[in-house]
Amino acid sequence: MATTPAAAAKVWEQNATPRHRIQWCPGCGDFGVLAALKMALGRLELMPHEVLLVGGIGCSGQIRNYLNGNGFHGAHGAPLAYATGAKMANPELTVITLAGDGDTLAIGMENFVHVSRRDPHVTLIIMNNGVYGLTKGQNSPTAGLGQTMEVHTEETPPFVDPLRLALVSGASFAAQSFSGDPKHCAEIYAEAIKHNGFAVVNDFSPCVTYNKFNTYEWYKEHVEDIPAGHDPSSKDAAWALLDDFDRRGRLPVGVVYRAPRKKKPHRRLPIWDEEFADVDPTPMLQPFR
Amino acid sequence: MATTPAAAAKVWEQNATPRHRIQWCPGCGDFGVLAALKMALGRLELMPHEVLLVGGIGCSGQIRNYLNGNGFHGAHGAPLAYATGAKMANPELTVITLAGDGDTLAIGMENFVHVSRRDPHVTLIIMNNGVYGLTKGQNSPTAGLGQTMEVHTEETPPFVDPLRLALVSGASFAAQSFSGDPKHCAEIYAEAIKHNGFAVVNDFSPCVTYNKFNTYEWYKEHVEDIPAGHDPSSKDAAWALLDDFDRRGRLPVGVVYRAPRKKKPHRRLPIWDEEFADVDPTPMLQPFR
Amino acid sequence: MVVNNLKLLVGGVQLRDGVTTITDILGKMFVRAGLHVLAMEKGYASTIYGAHQYDPVVVAETPPLSYGDDRTDILVALEFDTNPDVQPQPNRDTLLRHGKNLKDGGVLLYDSTTSLVDTSDLEARGVKVFPLPARQIALRELKREVVKNTVVTGAFLRLIEFDMDYALFGQYLEERFAKRGREIVELNLEAARRGRAVIEEIMKAHGWADVGYRLEPRPVERPMVLVNGNEALSMGAILAGCRFYAGYPITPASSILEFMEAHLPRYNGRALQGQNERESIRAAIGASITGVRSAIGSSGPGISLKVEEFGVAGVTETPIVIIDTQRAGPSTGMPTKPEQGDLAMAVYAGHGEIPRIVLAAGTVEECYTMAFEAFDLADKYQCPVFLLTDLTLADGRKNLPEAFFAQQRRPVVRHGLLREADLTGDGYRRYAVTESGISPRNVPGVPGAIFKMSGSEHDEMGMVTTDPPKRKAMHEKRMRKMQTYLKEDVKPPQVVGTPDGVPLLVGWGSTKLPLLDAQRQLREEGLETAVVYFTHLWPLPVHLVRPLLQRGSTVIVVEGNYNGQLADLIQQECLIETRRILKYNGRPFYTSDITGGVRQLLANGTRVVRVGDRAPTVVLETVPEGD
Amino acid sequence: MVVNNLKLLVGGVQLRDGVTTITDILGKMFVRAGLHVLAMEKGYASTIYGAHQYDPVVVAETPPLSYGDDRTDILVALEFDTNPDVQPQPNRDTLLRHGKNLKDGGVLLYDSTTSLVDTSDLEARGVKVFPLPARQIALRELKREVVKNTVVTGAFLRLIEFDMDYALFGQYLEERFAKRGREIVELNLEAARRGRAVIEEIMKAHGWADVGYRLEPRPVERPMVLVNGNEALSMGAILAGCRFYAGYPITPASSILEFMEAHLPRYNGRALQGQNERESIRAAIGASITGVRSAIGSSGPGISLKVEEFGVAGVTETPIVIIDTQRAGPSTGMPTKPEQGDLAMAVYAGHGEIPRIVLAAGTVEECYTMAFEAFDLADKYQCPVFLLTDLTLADGRKNLPEAFFAQQRRPVVRHGLLREADLTGDGYRRYAVTESGISPRNVPGVPGAIFKMSGSEHDEMGMVTTDPPKRKAMHEKRMRKMQTYLKEDVKPPQVVGTPDGVPLLVGWGSTKLPLLDAQRQLREEGLETAVVYFTHLWPLPVHLVRPLLQRGSTVIVVEGNYNGQLADLIQQECLIETRRILKYNGRPFYTSDITGGVRQLLANGTRVVRVGDRAPTVVLETVPEGD
Numbered sequence A, B: 001m002a003t004t005p006a007a008a009a010k011v012w013e014q015n016a017t018p019r020h021r022i023q024w025c026p027g028c029g030d031f032g033v034l035a036a037l038k039m040a041l042g043r044l045e046l047m048p049h050e051v052l053l054v055g056g057i058g059c060s061g062q063i064r065n066y067l068n069g070n071g072f073h074g075a076h077g078a079p080l081a082y083a084t085g086a087k088m089a090n091p092e093l094t095v096i097t098l099a100g101d102g103d104t105l106a107i108g109m110e111n112f113v114h115v116s117r118r119d120p121h122v123t124l125i126i127m128n129n130g131v132y133g134l135t136k137g138q139n140s141p142t143a144g145l146g147q148t149m150e151v152h153t154e155e156t157p158p159f160v161d162p163l164r165l166a167l168v169s170g171a172s173f174a175a176q177s178f179s180g181d182p183k184h185c186a187e188i189y190a191e192a193i194k195h196n197g198f199a200v201v202n203d204f205s206p207c208v209t210y211n212k213f214n215t216y217e218w219y220k221e222h223v224e225d226i227p228a229g230h231d232p233s234s235k236d237a238a239w240a241l242l243d244d245f246d247r248r249g250r251l252p253v254g255v256v257y258r259a260p261r262k263k264k265p266h267r268r269l270p271i272w273d274e275e276f277a278d279v280d281p282t283p284m285l286q287p288f289r
Numbered sequence C, D: 001m002v003v004n005n006l007k008l009l010v011g012g013v014q015l016r017d018g019v020t021t022i023t024d025i026l027g028k029m030f031v032r033a034g035l036h037v038l039a040m041e042k043g044y045a046s047t048i049y050g051a052h053q054y055d056p057v058v059v060a061e062t063p064p065l066s067y068g069d070d071r072t073d074i075l076v077a078l079e080f081d082t083n084p085d086v087q088p089q090p091n092r093d094t095l096l097r098h099g100k101n102l103k104d105g106g107v108l109l110y111d112s113t114t115s116l117v118d119t120s121d122l123e124a125r126g127v128k129v130f131p132l133p134a135r136q137i138a139l140r141e142l143k144r145e146v147v148k149n150t151v152v153t154g155a156f157l158r159l160i161e162f163d164m165d166y167a168l169f170g171q172y173l174e175e176r177f178a179k180r181g182r183e184i185v186e187l188n189l190e191a192a193r194r195g196r197a198v199i200e201e202i203m204k205a206h207g208w209a210d211v212g213y214r215l216e217p218r219p220v221e222r223p224m225v226l227v228n229g230n231e232a233l234s235m236g237a238i239l240a241g242c243r244f245y246a247g248y249p250i251t252p253a254s255s256i257l258e259f260m261e262a263h264l265p266r267y268n269g270r271a272l273q274g275q276n277e278r279e280s281i282r283a284a285i286g287a288s289i290t291g292v293r294s295a296i297g298s299s300g301p302g303i304s305l306k307v308e309e310f311g312v313a314g315v316t317e318t319p320i321v322i323i324d325t326q327r328a329g330p331s332t333g334m335p336t337k338p339e340q341g342d343l344a345m346a347v348y349a350g351h352g353e354i355p356r357i358v359l360a361a362g363t364v365e366e367c368y369t370m371a372f373e374a375f376d377l378a379d380k381y382q383c384p385v386f387l388l389t390d391l392t393l394a395d396g397r398k399n400l401p402e403a404f405f406a407q408q409r410r411p412v413v414r415h416g417l418l419r420e421a422d423l424t425g426d427g428y429r430r431y432a433v434t435e436s437g438i439s440p441r442n443v444p445g446v447p448g449a450i451f452k453m454s455g456s457e458h459d460e461m462g463m464v465t466t467d468p469p470k471r472k473a474m475h476e477k478r479m480r481k482m483q484t485y486l487k488e489d490v491k492p493p494q495v496v497g498t499p500d501g502v503p504l505l506v507g508w509g510s511t512k513l514p515l516l517d518a519q520r521q522l523r524e525e526g527l528e529t530a531v532v533y534f535t536h537l538w539p540l541p542v543h544l545v546r547p548l549l550q551r552g553s554t555v556i557v558v559e560g561n562y563n564g565q566l567a568d569l570i571q572q573e574c575l576i577e578t579r580r581i582l583k584y585n586g587r588p589f590y591t592s593d594i595t596g597g598v599r600q601l602l603a604n605g606t607r608v609v610r611v612g613d614r615a616p617t618v619v620l621e622t623v624p625e626g627d
């Protein structure tokens, strides 16, 4: 924890790597996510060394470098699995996965479903733009949001809804945000980070270069705050809300579902020499006698 | 097509490889699946050369060898992807994927979700026994069906419901069967094979050796036929049915959902020398002039 | 005055400044004018916007061998503003990075919209500097920012006194914009004229009659096209009968997928953007099972993720062509930089042992011709065939006669795919043990036989077995294909020069041109060498290679990787000691890397020279870059 | 009368007949009696039920080297019925497959419940045959089928005149069943006595005083345990400080996962059954990032699917121990059969080049000791360390003194893991370029420094870069670790015998014992050889290996794979010609494979001998087997 709230905010506001130009297109939705994360982390009064940011591969994944905190960045599609291992090993860390829709829902689909089931205290912010930005705009699994398909073919499957998938898979927290409104994002992210379990935030983060359909304007026309009366602790209410918004062609923004499971507590695994001092091999040898 | 229905039935009844002993434990649920498939394929009057069986790796995947028809068997978790490619290349083939719950829903999860989205005319029969049979009974992603978990930990995630996952992912046909009743299975399989799109059948196929909870007796107590009045063409009705059965602690058996999409027709891709006779390179060269 | 021989480098901010728009237009025009173009060093970053991008283009009267090292004759800097990361002037990336490589007496054209740049150091070296407020002209005078590059193009054409009547340029504009209206064509012509006017003014002011470089059209004997390696390879694949292609987007393989998506349906084929690396190769294997010539394309990380499937293809005996457009690894590495680091992976990847064939193309031409070979070999040997290229080739453009494509085309002949008529009797065995290792291949759907394919060890019927003699026989049958290949199909390395008693410069992949250029250069300096260049890498034809290499005085392997992967293979297979010139800094080999390396190796007893500490010089403290 | 020296083989139907229940009991009893046990050939199928299973056990007074080839002294056949696949008698798998390997004068004990078997051919060879209606006794007389194996055990003990007072057997039963009630202990004792009675009757009927074999208890100087390679390795790993282990179930690695799941939590560690191959290694990498000693274990197919992550670990410099219990590949191959086919994969897998260390254990003892080494090296060099074993070792059991485990244990010392106090000043650079290649390692959560790790090429701070000199420096820094390792930590091959002027028998992995046994055998036959046995395979310590191998008259590499993967490495690195004895039929090397191979190689100019056409003989047309 930082000494004062103001100090905490400041520590996150600085660019992690001031000598680095931010390599996003002007207007990229990821700027909003970055701003919102800075607010959220400051508000939570975390210190950078307590935080591990696991980045995906994509335009979005670069955010790990623009933000204070430790960063890890491995294979495309893999960040949730690294994050799960890191959190299992050291529950004292705040572990946040920041990745694109391609990374998370195409090549990373296997992790998305299984990590939702495992429910580690890990936050996932999907910077969802409907395309593979970094490889120049191919369709991602969320491509086609808001469009209907008349004739189907294997090559162009319909889009995936990450929230429904997370809910079906067992995520205990599911929210949606729009990076065009960083203040609101920050509130949602803070909730997600605090949630003791796997928290998925599907953030609509427009790709101004390659997605000419799901633009800021389009999102502004389609997002709608989740009504105050919604009970996120009820799975039925969550589904009903999604159905209702779907029917109306709207995208809910806010916390759709939050139902922490009862968790077995775990300690940080031993790493220092002295933590191995009195290890007794007898229980292992016994059965072989 | 076989010459007569009786001839077709006969062709499927023979063991594909009569010199091979069937390597399942006596009483294994997979025997029921095998019997049901023979009935279904015979009833559909298919000829073995028209059929491609893509087997998973597991006790279940061995079924490809006990059944007439061409067989392919590659990597663990991969059969749905091979099947998709084969069907895309030759839509005249009847392509059936036969795999375990581990193969399909653990290592093969990525394919399960994405192939559900792509919706090829491929049938998937999951021989779901809640364990990795072939590797001696470890928990599979469907382990724990019918049990409630009080305290959660990352190591032992709650079970996956393949039907809900298939529906959320976009499968256009979803059914459930119990291999203890091969006749009913055969009806369901025949429906699935006929369905012009991706058809998932979650078959409860007890592992008598390693799953001592989800036994034949247990299934018999829990399965319940889907009521005649159910409208499988309605997604809402499908969800409502699943919710209703869940609430009552029952497992629906029958066709839960069937809503074929409008598909772009495709022909078999060229393979014979003469099919390449007049290939004109001009359209490719043109842009480089 | 240098006529028809120059190296141009255009640089600017990625996405924003349209670097390759300009080089694309110019390249097309040069080729139509009968000139030869070689542009193998496309420099871009693994971020979409904002990083420095550059594209060097060599133009000559005869097909050039050399990339021209890092020397540049004409530098075109498209940035109109300053780089906020660096304080001192001149502070635009193109100037900063490439200015000092500009030849004495060379030419600099830059966008001076926001400010003039202090280029006194260049001018002191005789560089003719042309500040051109291109963006300002476009915005203020023509009210359309998008024509800023046409202003630059017009200026550049004037500099090299090329197409002064806009015959070619006008034609290009017509083709490109006529559909969208005459005004756009006119606007662009006007923009070009304004750029030209600025140049003429500056020249007049300085009293320069010319800039020392000129391009002159040549009589066009044979129509030419300008293609990159991926385009050549894609065309080759389609003409070779590939009708199913799958890939998950990855630099620099994505453009093959895009080509296939655009063209395959026209030829009754299908292209699939996989949802991940494994889905793509698995779908391709599935398609291949049904008899379709299938391929996948990827680069390092995607190939690593597919390794298990090579074994599946190997044991099930499913033909599959695996295109690896290598990039700098390991791991995510440097996605937009070239390397030749995947040879060992192609040869060894996977547990256990399978038959496999590894080919590598070294030129844009070979990307086309070897595609035919890859599909034929996959078909014949029913195993994975790797076709390695690399980023230099994938993105590298070269003009080729259209006739080349027709001449080098091979008809599609499906060796050994059984038809119904072939399937007489009951005894079809998919995995019959044969002398050649090749078993008769049927595909599902053909009446007359059903069969089982398996990635588990199996008998001739495809049934799983662990019977030791059966396993031994089946494993040996599979591996025997490699012997048959070595007897019937392998090609020896290409030899340029007389290898006897001289140092052998050995290479593979895109080092081919630099090797040949280095040979030429060394000869000029009085050192004879022979170039031994491999296209057929695995299994290595020891019977051909060993006697060949023994003729040289020393074996110097030139490779774009750290260990010397071909050199290792040669040592392992031929028991011949190799010396190595290695480069792995993310840049292609320059002629000078090789000539310098050879001199160093010959001067002392060194076994390995690791080049590339230097070029290209980068001044920025930290180079901003993504993944 | 042979005392304390026999090879027993128990066979039966998998799952149903409880083959290993018997060998487990017997093994424990023999070890408690001070005898030595070596059981490295556990034979099972990749199906759960119905296939033939067998378990050969060598028992001796001193630690045996040899598996005893395929010769068997006493054969115990548990099948009580016939194999429906084969018509002619004798038609039980154990007899069918192993009967002809039974020594003249050996012993056969079989369950005669359904019928007597015609064993006249065996009897003609002097084999003493004991039909025992074990299942019938259990079912009819004792009303509990489950004690059928105790009937057999009682009979067997009588045959070898061992533990006739049931002191050891009774103790075993107490430990196992006392909790479940006295009656079970009594029932089992009664079952054993009934088995014994049948034997005594038969002996009396034939007038045999004994069967020619006897086991006698020895004074127990040091208490022993009976463990397999996976168990020894798992214990080693936990004592070496491994606190996070992940694996996706796969034969023969699953038992490590099971051991870890059972024991790690006790030591404040966690074991994770991955939902797939990639999740497991990725979670382990995630855990390792936080400083935890982490490992994964798998076999061929699972290793192939993890290849991309080796590169991630290599470039991010994350320590990870990768255990590969090799099985016969490629692809799904033969999941329950041994092979040494993954060496090339361990050395080369992945695009681009990373530092990595490849170790291989060759004995159950080394599975334990090398686990310590693997974790220490991973920690020190911050890179992937492969620890190869194979199915022979994984499942192979051997008795070891308990003291061995204490003596060979090493304390956990975390070299180079920075603590808060070490992090003074602002300048912490995770990837500082150092002479040794090793950079100071911090873990997230320690106050004082934050840092970025990346699988993209990066600068010392971990920021992505493609600057050529920075790339070159960082790549070389990483690769330099291998030089440091070769200077500070590598171990030379073990040499047994005097290598000068004699043939060198070179090997790695589980061929160690057969090699030593072959050396002994050849010496008896008048041929001196030296065994050169590698545990540290990559990077190969050329400076130690080359001079060593040059001392021999010829280099014969003995490997369980098709190509000769170590032989290839030796040729590549040392430029020394190798000859090869290769076996890849899914069975371990027998002494006779090696002695025969050596004689063949020395007799003519052959370079390669491929053994294993023959053993073990299998009569069945098709061996039923799964995946």
Ligand SMILES: Cc1ncc(C[n+]2csc(CCOP(=O)(O)OP(=O)(O)O)c2C)c(N)n1
Residues within 6 Å of the ligand: A056, A057, A058, A059, A060, A061, A076, A099, A100, A101, A102, A103, A104, A127, A129, A131, A132, A133, A134, A135, A140, C248, C249, C250, C251, C277, C301, C302, C305, C332
């Ligand atoms: C194994 C592998 N395959 C492919 C790539 C190429 N690649 C880099 S980023 C990316 C997709 C990025 O899309 P997304 O995750 O949506 O991120 P965005 O750029 O849109 O923010 C791909 C396919 C890679 N780096 N690794």
Ligand SMILES: Cc1ncc(C[n+]2csc(CCOP(=O)(O)OP(=O)(O)O)c2C)c(N)n1
Residues within 6 Å of the ligand: B056, B057, B058, B059, B060, B061, B076, B099, B100, B101, B102, B103, B104, B127, B129, B131, B132, B133, B134, B135, B140, D248, D249, D250, D251, D277, D301, D302, D305, D332
């Ligand atoms: C890549 C890989 N990892 C692990 C295995 C080992 N393996 C074989 S079958 C199996 C799981 C089988 O479970 P399931 O699919 O449910 O089939 P079942 O045996 O229960 O019918 C596993 C993990 C393998 N063959 N390949």
Ligand code: SF4
Residues within 6 Å of the ligand: A023, A024, A025, A027, A028, A029, A030, A059, A060, A129, A133, A134, A206, A207, A208, A209, A210, C048, C049
């Ligand atoms: S390409 Fe799209 S996602 Fe990438 S930086 Fe530009 S706007 Fe953002």
Ligand code: SF4
Residues within 6 Å of the ligand: B023, B024, B025, B027, B028, B029, B030, B059, B060, B129, B133, B134, B206, B207, B208, B209, B210, D048, D049
């Ligand atoms: S282990 Fe289970 S799934 Fe496998 S054959 Fe036996 S009963 Fe069937």
Ligand SMILES: [Mg+2]
Residues within 6 Å of the ligand: A058, A100, A101, A102, A127, A128, A129, A130, A131, A132, A133, A140
């Ligand atoms: Mg995206």
Ligand SMILES: [Mg+2]
Residues within 6 Å of the ligand: B058, B100, B101, B102, B127, B128, B129, B130, B131, B132, B133, B140
């Ligand atoms: Mg299962």
